[in-house]
Amino acid sequence: MDGQAASRSHTGTKPPQRLFIPGPTDVLPEVLEAQVAPMIGHRTPEFEALFARCEARLRRIFETEQRVFILASSGSGLQEAAIRNGVGGRVLNFVNGAFSQRWHQVSVGCGKEAIRVDLPWCTAVKPEQVAQALEEALADGPVDAITVVHNETSTGVISPVEAIVQAVRALSPETLVLVDAVSSFGGTRIPFDAWDLDVCLTSSQKAMAVPPGLAFAAVSDRAMARAERVQGRGWYFDFLLLERYRQRNTTPATPALSLMRALSQQLDHIFQEGLDNRYARHRRLAERSQAWALSRGLGLMAEEGYRSPTVTTVENTLGLDIGHMNRFLQERGMQVANGYGPYRGKAFRIGHMGEVLDQDLERLLDALDEYLQQHGEVRS
Numbered sequence: 001m002d003g004q005a006a007s008r009s010h011t012g013t014k015p016p017q018r019l020f021i022p023g024p025t026d027v028l029p030e031v032l033e034a035q036v037a038p039m040i041g042h043r044t045p046e047f048e049a050l051f052a053r054c055e056a057r058l059r060r061i062f063e064t065e066q067r068v069f070i071l072a073s074s075g076s077g078l079q080e081a082a083i084r085n086g087v088g089g090r091v092l093n094f095v096n097g098a099f100s101q102r103w104h105q106v107s108v109g110c111g112k113e114a115i116r117v118d119l120p121w122c123t124a125v126k127p128e129q130v131a132q133a134l135e136e137a138l139a140d141g142p143v144d145a146i147t148v149v150h151n152e153t154s155t156g157v158i159s160p161v162e163a164i165v166q167a168v169r170a171l172s173p174e175t176l177v178l179v180d181a182v183s184s185f186g187g188t189r190i191p192f193d194a195w196d197l198d199v200c201l202t203s204s205q206k207a208m209a210v211p212p213g214l215a216f217a218a219v220s221d222r223a224m225a226r227a228e229r230v231q232g233r234g235w236y237f238d239f240l241l242l243e244r245y246r247q248r249n250t251t252p253a254t255p256a257l258s259l260m261r262a263l264s265q266q267l268d269h270i271f272q273e274g275l276d277n278r279y280a281r282h283r284r285l286a287e288r289s290q291a292w293a294l295s296r297g298l299g300l301m302a303e304e305g306y307r308s309p310t311v312t313t314v315e316n317t318l319g320l321d322i323g324h325m326n327r328f329l330q331e332r333g334m335q336v337a338n339g340y341g342p343y344r345g346k347a348f349r350i351g352h353m354g355e356v357l358d359q360d361l362e363r364l365l366d367a368l369d370e371y372l373q374q375h376g377e378v379r380s
């Protein structure tokens with residue numbers, strides 16, 4: 001398969017660089033190159049065709065018959081959109097890591113009555129926990145939405161979103177389920193309609209392996225009906241306005257044309273690989289990373305049974321100097337991510353999302369083994 005992204009794109013003197021960080025991820029050379037085509041007007045049939053091709057294929061990946069919005073922003077922008085359009089009254093934010101905490105910050109920042117439910121980091125959000133917190137909140141009146149992160153990139157935990165939706169529907173059919181799938185979409189299956197989600201958003205630069213700057217969200221009819229009743233939706237992220245333009249295969253404001261060309265090129269590649277193959281590859285890379293860590297006496301931060309298919313958070317039980325280790329890797333053209341926030345130095349993260357292939361990961365693990373042999377005694 002054609003996937004040696006950076007090694008073909010860098011023709012200079014530096015060694016090819018491979019990113020094993022949880023975004024941005026390496027982009028295929030033909031996807032990078034798609035961005036250099038000359039500009040066209042965005043009120044043209046040519047642009048509308050590009051938009052339609054992108055949106056239809058994103059709907060296939062989301063497995064939805066509803067709608068997908070494509071925005072020029074990072075994923076955080078669509079978190080704000082989801083809150084502004086989906087929440088008039090109260091929202092329940094489930095926090096089990098840094099990015100789910102961002103859902104809360106966005107909710108508060110948009111002036112919503114946001115109830116924060118703290119759960120232990122490195123564990124998944126469980127349907128029973130959602131049911132309990134929602135039941136308590138419902139005693140004081142309706143809850144417009146709950147927020148969860150599908151794949152907590154800070155800890156490497158994936159949460160059982162399908163079961164969470166079922167728990168919410170059983171208690172309160174009107175409560176929207178807003179899901180941040182920034183670091184899972186494109187790396188693992190998210191059947192939006194079958195799971196009955198309301199908003200599921202992602203960014204271009206993670207498992208989708210498109211340069212940063214685009215965000216996509218599948219949005220349910222239920223969420224659209226809510227938006228009609230919610231005030232203060234703003235303009236740029238107004239779902240109703242976006243929908244009117246989407247129906248004509250375009251966007252209200254100037255789209256990120258070059259990035260959409262990159263997206264279209266990458267979608268060609270994704271369907272060439274095949275979605276099932278792509279998801280299986282991510283699962284294989286995750287299992288390989290987990291097995292490697294455990295066999296080297298390192299730990300895994302994420303709760304067993306809920307380990308991410310796209311990022312492995314390795315517990316630094318050997319007391320390695322992660323900065324030193326990463327400099328060693330960088331000399332060999334590779335890079336992992338340090339632990340996030342409170343886990344800095346205590347963990348490191350292997351991003352194996354997007355276009356990372358089995359042989360790429362083997363090269364990284366070989367280099368890590370070399371480092372462990374030379375510096376295994378180094379203590380941070």
Ligand SMILES: *Cc1c(COP(=O)(O)O)cnc(C)c1O
Binds near residue numbers: 076149151152153180
């Ligand atoms: C990277 C990330 C974000 C932030 O996305 P941006 O595109 O940088 O706004 C949000 N949530 C999760 C789970 C992420 O991994």
